[in-house]
Amino acid sequence: MVHHNRPNYFLVWVCLVILVIVSIAASLLLPKAAAVVLIFAAATIKALLVLLNFMHLKYERPLLYALAIVPVLVITVLIFALFPDFVFHG
């Protein structure tokens, strides 16, 4: 098994916990629209922290990035393709 310099896993966990607290504070203190933006920004950062550190994506080859990114793009396209139909159609 190949050895790499590994991240400080505990520190990553601390960051994740802080981000949970930030999103809860946002939901309690901020106006709705700002809170939603901040909450989902925090969720995205948390997902990236897990992907890059716990799932070691930052040590992997580009091909694995492709495997992870392509389905996310498909889902994003799906949301935007369906969006007008639901929102403007009632």
Add this chain to the structure above:
Amino acid sequence: MDNRAETLTATGIPTGKIGVWWFLASEITVFGGFIASYVVVRLGSSGWSEAASHLNFTLALINTFVLLTSSLTMVLAFAAVEERAPKRLRTFLCLTILMGLIFLGIKAFEYTGEIVKGFTPGAGIFWSFYYGMTGLHALHVLGGIVVNLVLLVAALRDTLRPNEHRVELAGLYWHFVDIVWIFLFPLLYLT
């Protein structure tokens, strides 16, 4: 030693790892499809925040911390494999399984409270999505627990050594299930 899952493919990535990532790619579309339709349907109708306010936020928050911490113990189990520390590997696998079980226990308790109040999967579109998404996620947690149990039994019998890379592969799946919860929690409980 013949160990096909660790054989490098033409891509330079071990076969087992590329297989798990392919599987996760398909899982992204499963949960992503669910989440995409939830977002679109929710934006196109009203009354969802009211329904969501009946959820037990405290239990979900505890579960969020439980699952985040289980990801830490899972990655520490992998670190124990890398550092050739079999005792530590067993401890962290045990802790990960335990936290998975705590997560499911809390989730079951939460479901019971909601069903008692009459919020069954048929109580409205929000509840259908809620039970669908969290139920599918809970099944994934259960699946991860089974995989980790198999690894733990092998570790206890000292037969894991030739297949130690499986701890990393199981970890990839476990962290993915954690990421799904990272999005489900704000989607259902915080907005």
